Amino acid sequence: MTQIFAHRGYSASFAENTMGAFVEAEKARADGIELDVQLTKDGEIVVIHDEKVDRTTSGKGFIKDFLYKDIRKLNANNKGVKKESIPSLSEVLEWLKTNKLQCNIELKNGLITYEGMEEKVIQLVRKYGLSDRIIISSFNHYSIVYCYRLAPEIETAPLFIEGIYMPWIYSQSIKAKGIHPKHSAMSDNIIINTMENGIAVRPYTVNKDADMHRLFNLNCTAIITDDPVKAFKIRKQYEKRP
Structure with a gap:
């Protein structure tokens, strides 16, 4: 049965991350759940998507320039009354x-190379x-390979925006047990072939009914969605099938 990962938490209705x-x-x-991590000035791992705090909090500036005690004072709840x-x-x-939830930790170290992030997370x-x-x-993906070398017991999964040729071969070559592609970049055939070759496929960010139906129908490993409530309702239609 296809698993449901809540993208930045239940971010369709609540403040992300x-x-x-x-x-x-x-x-x-x-x-x-799926979440994103960055590093503060004093090396604390914090859960936030953007390199800056501007979009999702009451503050302004780069996370790397904040001390942890100062970043904690910001309000990260832009979807409600209660301060978060x-x-x-x-x-x-x-x-x-x-609880028993799985957790996908995305290292946000593409634009800013946070020194020691992999070691700290592991x-x-x-x-x-x-x-x-x-x-x-x-x-x-260099970071993913480094994580595997540091901790082969923790599953790794490269993220993709574009389609990739024979993604299972690439995944096997970097010892990743899964891939997290943009859902529109993977055809049904490629998804099936990848899973048949022992690689988990967890596409992001799957929010439209039609896209959920497509992936549940394929029995895709998981979907990453902003709306786990909608995904749960749609998945129920597929649970009774043999």
């Missing part, structure tokens, strides 16, 4: 210990004993 959005994703019966802080990765992993994942429930992904 906040504890509120992650908790609501669990309530919506998602199988996992930017979570630390530790905070999210601590919460994951209370150290925390191991500290909380969550290696078997974490997938590390990135558009920076």
Whole structure:
């Protein structure tokens, strides 16, 4: 059965990459969450998508220029009344210990090369004993390979925007057990061939009904969506099939 990963939490209805959005994703019966990590000036791993805080918080500026104590003062809730802080990765992993969700950690180190990010993330994942429930992904495939070398027990998955020829061959070559492609860049045939070659396929960001139907129909490994509630309803139509 196709798994449902909540993209930045239940971000269709709650402020993305906040504890509120992650908790609501669990309530919506998602199988996992997807989140993004960056590093503060003093080396703390924080959960936020953009390199700057401008779009999703009350502040302005690059994450790399903030001290952790200062970035925590910002309000990351632009979809509600209650103040939400930017979570630390530790905070999210601590919460994951209370449930069974899987977690896709995307390293946002394509534009800014955060020194030591891979080591810090892996150290925390191991500290909380969550290696078997974490997938590390990135558009920076050098970083993915480095993570595999540091921690072969943690699954890695390269992210793609464009289509790639025989993606299972590429994945096997960098020891990745999955791929996270843009959903429109993968034909049905390529998805099926990739999975038949033992590579998990988790396309992003799947929000339209028609796209969900296509991927559930293929029994794709997982979808990454902003709306786990809608995905859950549509998936139910496929659960009774033999």
